[in-house]
Amino acid sequence: MSQIHSLSDDQVAGELKKMTAFIKQEADEKANEIRIKAEEEFAIEKSKLVRQETSAIDSSYEKKFKQASMSQQITRSTVANKSRLRILSARQELLDRLFEDASNKLAEVSKDKGRYQGILKNLILEGAYALAEDKLQVKARKADYDIVKKAIDEAQSEYKSNVGKETSITIDERDPLPEGSSGGVIIAGTGGKIDINNTFEERLKLLESDALPSIRVTLFGENENRKFRD
Structure with a gap:
């Protein structure tokens, strides 16, 4: 205590200056440490946030991409189905017109x-x-009765020649075909219990059913038909 009192004012001021410089240096170093640590923590937190945001963006983009891809597939499928239906409809209309024209020409x-x-x-x-x-x-x-009688005579003669026995064929005048019919005949046996419908209208129906695949190939091509069936 007596030693401190022996210091001069200048010496005391010098000591205080040293102590102040030391404290300031300590404070600066501590502040620098805090700054460096803060920057490191900031960099870590920033990196973490960037990764999180990047992941969120990637996830959102992937989700939107999948949604867009699915939407595109649905749109493509819808358009393809509509096109397919339009083509099939157009083809069916063509076939309907074809058989309608054939039906109209039967009477000729x-x-x-x-x-x-x-x-x-x-x-x-x-x-x-x-x-x-x-x-x-x-x-x-x-x-048609007159022309049918002539056709019957020819048919009976040819039948006997080919089969070796006779068959008696007569016209059933009690139940004629409608006058609106395009022509042809119905052949009945076993007392009318069994008959074969060989009218033009019926033969056209059979043609429409049995020959339709061949007609489709002729009109549209085999490969196209297979593609649309698949």
């Missing part, structure tokens, strides 16, 4: 008497071969 066949008689003969023969009975009846339009 009977106008050529020579050709019509030959067709009737073959239709009657077809029924006779199928039924193979001794007595048969033929239903036809009243307007």
Whole structure:
């Protein structure tokens, strides 16, 4: 204590200055440490936040990308289905018109008497071969009775020549075909219990059913049909 009192004012001021410089240096070093640590923690936190945000952005982008891809697939599928349906509809309309035109032209066949008689003969023969009975009846339009009788005579003669036995074929005048029919005949056997419908309308229906695959190939091509079936 006596030693401190022995220091001069200048010495005391110098000591205080040293102590102040030391404390300031300590404070600066501590502040620097705190700053460095804060910067490190900031960098770590920043990196963490950046990773989190990046991950969130990636996740959001991936989700949106999947949604966009799914939406695109749905749109593509919808467009493809609509196109397919339009094409199929157009094809069906074409086929419907084709058979409608054929139906409208059926009545014209009977106008050529020579050709019509030959067709009737073959239709009657077809029924006779199928039924193979001794007595048969033929239903036809009243307007066709004269030409049907001639066709029957030819059919009976050809049947006997090919089969070796006779069959009696008559016209069933009690139940004629409607006058609105396009032509052709119905051949009945077993007392009318069994018949074969060889009218033009019925033959066209059979053609529409049985020949449709071949018609489709002819009109649209085999590969196209397979593609649309798949």
